[in-house]
Amino acid sequence: MSVMGIALRTPVEDCRRFARPVAIRLTFGMVLLWAISSRLG
Known part of the structure; x- marks a missing residue:
């Protein structure tokens, strides 16, 4: 058992x-991708 x-x-x-x-x-990767996409968009 042990x-x-x-x-x-x-x-x-x-x-x-x-x-x-x-x-x-x-989480960091998702934030990074969102920041990059928001800058490009």
Whole structure:
């Protein structure tokens, strides 16, 4: 049981660590694209 708990817990923590910077980059990229398109438009 403990092995399964560790096996399940680790990917979730990795996903949380990985998701936050990716979300920030995606948001920054969207804002950047919007700013460029608004300048060109």
